Amino acid sequence: xxxxxxxxxxxxxxxxxxxxxxxxxxxxxxxxxxxxxxxxxxxxxxxxxxxxxxxxxxxxxxxxxxxxxxxxxxxxxxxxxxxxxxxxxxxxxxxxxxxxxxxxxxxxxxxxxxxxxxxxxxxxxxxxxxxxxxxxxxxxxxxxxxxxxxxxxxxxxxxxxxxxxxxxxxxxxxxxxxxxxxxxxxxxxxxxxxxxxxxxxxxxxxxxxxxxxxxxxxxxxxxxxxxxxxxxxxxxxxxxxxxxxxxxxxxxxxxxxxxxxx
Amino acid sequence: xxxxxxxxxxxxxxxxxxxxxxxxxxxxxxxxxxxxxxxxxxxxxxxxxxxxxxxxxxxxxxxxxxxxxxxxxxxxxxxxxxxxxxxxxxxxxxxxxxxxxxxxxxxxxxxxxxxxxxxxxxxxxxxxxxxxxxxxxxxxxxxxxxxxxxxxxxxxxxxxxxxxxxxxxxxxxxxxxxxxxx
Numbered sequence: 001x002x003x004x005x006x007x008x009x010x011x012x013x014x015x016x017x018x019x020x021x022x023x024x025x026x027x028x029x030x031x032x033x034x035x036x037x038x039x040x041x042x043x044x045x046x047x048x049x050x051x052x053x054x055x056x057x058x059x060x061x062x063x064x065x066x067x068x069x070x071x072x073x074x075x076x077x078x079x080x081x082x083x084x085x086x087x088x089x090x091x092x093x094x095x096x097x098x099x100x101x102x103x104x105x106x107x108x109x110x111x112x113x114x115x116x117x118x119x120x121x122x123x124x125x126x127x128x129x130x131x132x133x134x135x136x137x138x139x140x141x142x143x144x145x146x147x148x149x150x151x152x153x154x155x156x157x158x159x160x161x162x163x164x165x166x167x168x169x170x171x172x173x174x175x176x177x178x179x180x181x182x183x184x185x186x187x188x189x190x191x192x193x194x195x196x197x198x199x200x201x202x203x204x205x206x207x208x209x210x211x212x213x214x215x216x217x218x219x220x221x222x223x224x225x226x227x228x229x230x231x232x233x234x235x236x237x238x239x240x241x242x243x244x245x246x247x248x249x250x251x252x253x254x255x256x257x258x259x260x261x262x
Numbered sequence: 263x264x265x266x267x268x269x270x271x272x273x274x275x276x277x278x279x280x281x282x283x284x285x286x287x288x289x290x291x292x293x294x295x296x297x298x299x300x301x302x303x304x305x306x307x308x309x310x311x312x313x314x315x316x317x318x319x320x321x322x323x324x325x326x327x328x329x330x331x332x333x334x335x336x337x338x339x340x341x342x343x344x345x346x347x348x349x350x351x352x353x354x355x356x357x358x359x360x361x362x363x364x365x366x367x368x369x370x371x372x373x374x375x376x377x378x379x380x381x382x383x384x385x386x387x388x389x390x391x392x393x394x395x396x397x398x399x400x401x402x403x404x405x406x407x408x409x410x411x412x413x414x415x416x417x418x419x420x421x422x423x424x425x426x427x428x429x430x431x432x433x434x435x436x437x438x439x440x441x442x443x444x
Contacts, residue, residue, distance in 0.1 A: 011427045015401065017408045046434050047402065053380035055387065056403040059286035063300050067307045068279060071271055074311060 001025045006036055014043045061144050062160060062182040062189070069184040126218040126238075130225045132183045132192065133203045133240040143179035143194055153180045157191045165191045165206035165235055168258035174198055175254065186213035197251050202241040204255060209236045228252045232259040274314050277322045278307075284323050284404055285330045291399045292334040294388050302337050306330040321410065328414045331396065379440050386436040387429075394429035397422050 006029040012018050013026045030036040136143075145156040150167040158164040160182050169177050176196045183192040183205065190213065193204040207213070215236040217227035226248050228239040237259070239252055285306055290299040306329050317325055387395060393415075400411045401422075412419045 011423050011430075012408065015408065015423075015426070017423075042434055043430060046430055046437060049375055049379065049383060049437060050402050050433075052375045053383050055380070055384055056283070057287045057290040057299075059282040059303070060300070063286070063303060064282050067282060067304060068275070070304070070308065071274055071279065071311060074267075074271060 001029045003029070003033060003036070006030065006033065010036060010039060011043075014040060014047075062184075065182075066184045066189065070187075073187065126216065126222055126227050128185045128213065129203075129205060129217065129227055129238050129240045130222045132185060132205070133201075133225060134223075136181065136183075136192070136194070136203065137201065144181040146179040148177045148179075150177065153177065153193070156180065157182070161189055161191055163208050165193075166233060166259040167193060168255055170195060170255065170258060175251070188212050195251075195255075197241065197243060197247065200241050200243045200247075202239060202243065202251055205238040205240070206235050209234050230256045232256050235259075270314060271311070274311055278310055278314070278326055281323045281326050282307075285326055287403055288327055288330050288396070288399060289334055291387070291395060291403075292331070292392065293338060298337065298341075302330065302334045305337070306333040309333060323404070324406065324410045324414055327400070327404070327406075328416075331414055379437070382436055382440045383433065386433050390429055390432060394425050394432070397425045398429040398433075401426055 006026055009018060009022055009026055013023065018026065030040065145153055147153050147156075148169065148171070150169050154164060154167045157167070157180055167177070167180070171177070174197060178194045178196055178201075180194060181192050183190050185205065188207070188211075191206045193206060195202045195204065209231055215229050215238055217229050217238055221227075225240055225242055226245060228248050228251075230237045230239075230252055237256070239248060239255070241248060241251070243251065282303070286299060286303050289302040289306070290296065293299045293302060306326070310326055310329050313329070387398065390398065396415060397411055400406045400414060401408075406414070408419045408422045411422045415422065
């Protein structure tokens with residue numbers, strides 16, 4: 001192989017894209033060619049620099065969650081509508097814009113616990129909230145921003161949502177702000193504040209009153225999770241936790257009073 | 263027989279959703295800002311789910327990246343270019359590329375670089391013409407073959423190689439200038 005031929009193949013050699021025959025010929029040539037060796041060494045240096053600079057962007061956690069929710073809702077949203085109208089839950093009508101309606105007897109998520117849970121708890125008011133709470137507990141990253149300081153949490157949320165929700169700190173022996181995340185409820189991004197209450201986690205979903213999602217919650221616990229709602233300073237708040245009813249009522253009062261006093 | 267929507271979506275969750283970072287990284291480098299990248303990725307996944315019927319298995323990442331690339335070019339041609347790309351944003355979201363530190367002939371001592379040099383490289387890549395930038399990002403950050411890149415970008419393999427060569431020549435010049443100035 002002469003030098004011109006080798007030069008034409010060096011880039012592909014550097015990228016390990018040559019077949020074995022060309023690879024052998026290039027290696028034979030560069031062993032005796034100083035300029036090809038220098039060229040290759042520059043390319044290797046550049047590659048090492050690019051790797052070391054860590055320039056690959058990782059998908060933000062809330063975007064990843066939104067896409068998952070979007071994928072799952074593509075098959076479950078019509079199912080909820082059918083259930084709400086009193087249709088037997090074993091004959092959900094699945095309407096998808098790229099295919100005909102199909103009847104399905106089972107929607108079992110192979111997508112892991114996460115999607116599985118979301119699918120199985122649907123059906124009545126408040127399910128979405130409980131689903132979000134459970135999901136966050138299953139996830140290895142229940143919080144996107146981990147801080148007990150509302151000066152950190154509030155701007156983080158404001159940067160990701162079109163509004164700035166109240167973020168009471170509730171610092172005390174029994175209650176503590178742990179952080180927040182952005183959740184995706186009924187195709188809407190909603191602030192989820194996460195508190196510790198005793199040994200329990202309480203999620204508080206906050207969004208502007210009068211905007212979706214629906215703030216209806218169930219009076220009875222769903223799968224053992226209790227809900228409450230309140231309205232403070234133009235914001236809806238939905239509380240979800242596994243605490244007892246009196247504890248939930250107390251937390252709701254305390255939180256609402258602090259949010260109203262800001 | 264077509265898959266039921268439920269099992270199709272489950273397959274989608276298993277095969278396509280794990281490539282969210284590959285999709286976001288490409289969209290982020292093509293758009294050069296976070297807001298557009300988010301929209302492009304969300305739209306790409308919606309399209310991918312729609313087209314999933316036509317996906318015949320195999321290389322799900324390349325299949326998705328081709329959709330991202332086409333979505334990005336439609337998206338970006340429909341709106342005015344960003345006045346200034348937020349090149350320094352989101353550093354916390356950057357991650358080491360796959361296989362970093364394991365490539366042959368990489369001297370670990372030289373693999374440590376300064377913040378300034380990383381920033382200079384990031385800016386230099388952002389300033390490359392889009393057709394050079396995309397092949398570089400797909401090759402260096404996704405470790406895709408020339409053939410895979412050619413399929414994603416829709417050009418001959420030889421063109422992938424010549425664009426990569428141009429992109430690297432420009433970055434090499436930036437790196438040398440950076441080394442001189444520090």
